[in-house]
Amino acid sequence: MTDATSVAAAASSRDPAVGLVAVASLRGLLESLEELQVRNARDQGWSWQQIAEVLQVSKQAVHKKYRRYGY
Amino acid sequence: MFERFTGGARRAVVVAQEEARERRASSIRTEHLLLGLYSVPDSIALRLLAERGVDRAEVVADVSALRSDAGAVVDADALATLGIDLDEVRRQAEEAFGPGALERTRAGRRERGRRTGHIPFHATAKKVMELSLREALRLKHGHIGTEHLLLALLHSGTGAAHDILVHRGITLDDMRVAVADAGTGEASG
Structure with missing residues (x-):
C-alpha cells in the first residue's frame, strides 16, 4: 500500500496544508490501530508489561492510557 | 430569535x-x-x-x-498523499477484528462524531x-x-x-x- 515515490512526494511537499493534514491523519489512524491492538492483546491475556515492551513505551504510559477503557 | x-x-x-x-x-x-x-x-x-x-x-x-x-482527524485524501490507502487499512482491520473495527475504537468514534454529529x-x-x-x-x-x-x-x-x-x-x-x-x-x- 505504500508507494515510495508518493511518500517521497508528500514528505517533500512544501505546502503545510498538505503535509500537516497528512501527519494529523496518520496520528488519528495510529490511535485507532493502537487501541485495536492493545485491546486484542489484553483479550489474549497479555500483561501491560508485555504490551509496553513491544510498543516500546513505559508500562505506566500504556496502562494509564488504556486502563480507564477497561481493557 | x-x-x-x-x-x-x-x-x-x-x-x-x-x-x-x-x-x-x-x-x-x-x-x-x-x-x-x-x-x-x-x-x-x-x-x-x-x-x-x-x-x-x-x-x-x-x-x-x-x-x-481540516476538521477531520483521519482524512482519507491526506493519507493517500502518504501512499496510505485508508480503505485498505480498514479492510485489514475488519478482517482481523470484525466489521466496523476501526470505527468502533475511541479515536474512530471521535472521528465519526465530527462527520455525522452536531x-x-x-x-x-x-x-x-x-x-x-x-x-x-x-x-x-x-x-x-x-x-x-x-x-x-x-x-x-x-x-x-x-x-x-x-x-x-x-x-x-x-x-x-x-x-x-x-x-x-x-x-x-
Whole structure:
C-alpha cells in the first residue's frame, strides 16, 4: 500500500496544508490501530508489561492510557 | 430569535450545516451560510445578488478556494498523499477484528462524531445570526428572511462571506437600500 515515490512526494511537499493534514491523519489512524491492538492483546491475556515492551513505551504510559477503557 | 426566521432563512441555516459537514469543517462559518442562501430558490437575497451579477458558480468556487480548516482527524485524501490507502487499512482491520473495527475504537468514534454529529456555529456565524435580527429590526420587519441574513453577512469583520461579496462589489449600504426597496418583507423568503 505504500508507494515510495508518493511518500517521497508528500514528505517533500512544501505546502503545510498538505503535509500537516497528512501527519494529523496518520496520528488519528495510529490511535485507532493502537487501541485495536492493545485491546486484542489484553483479550489474549497479555500483561501491560508485555504490551509496553513491544510498543516500546513505559508500562505506566500504556496502562494509564488504556486502563480507564477497561481493557 | 430563531422563531422569527422565515422558512427560507431556516433552510439556508440547515444547508449551511450540511455544507460545513461536506467540507469537513470543524464549525459552521459565514461562507457556509452564504452557500446556504443559494439553496433557497426565489429568495429576495438571491434575486438581489443575481441583479448585481453575483453568480452561484463563482461563489462556490470562491468558497472552495478558501483554506480548509481540516476538521477531520483521519482524512482519507491526506493519507493517500502518504501512499496510505485508508480503505485498505480498514479492510485489514475488519478482517482481523470484525466489521466496523476501526470505527468502533475511541479515536474512530471521535472521528465519526465530527462527520455525522452536531457541528457548532463558529463565533462569526453566530454574530451573523445576531446581526440579521438587528438588520430586520432596523427595517422594522417582523421576521428574519434571507435578505436580512445577506445584510448581516455584509458587515465587516464577519468572515469569508463578507470578503467574497465585497470583492464582487456588494456593499452593505447599497444592499440595505435595495432590501428596503424590495418591500416590507411581507412575502420574503
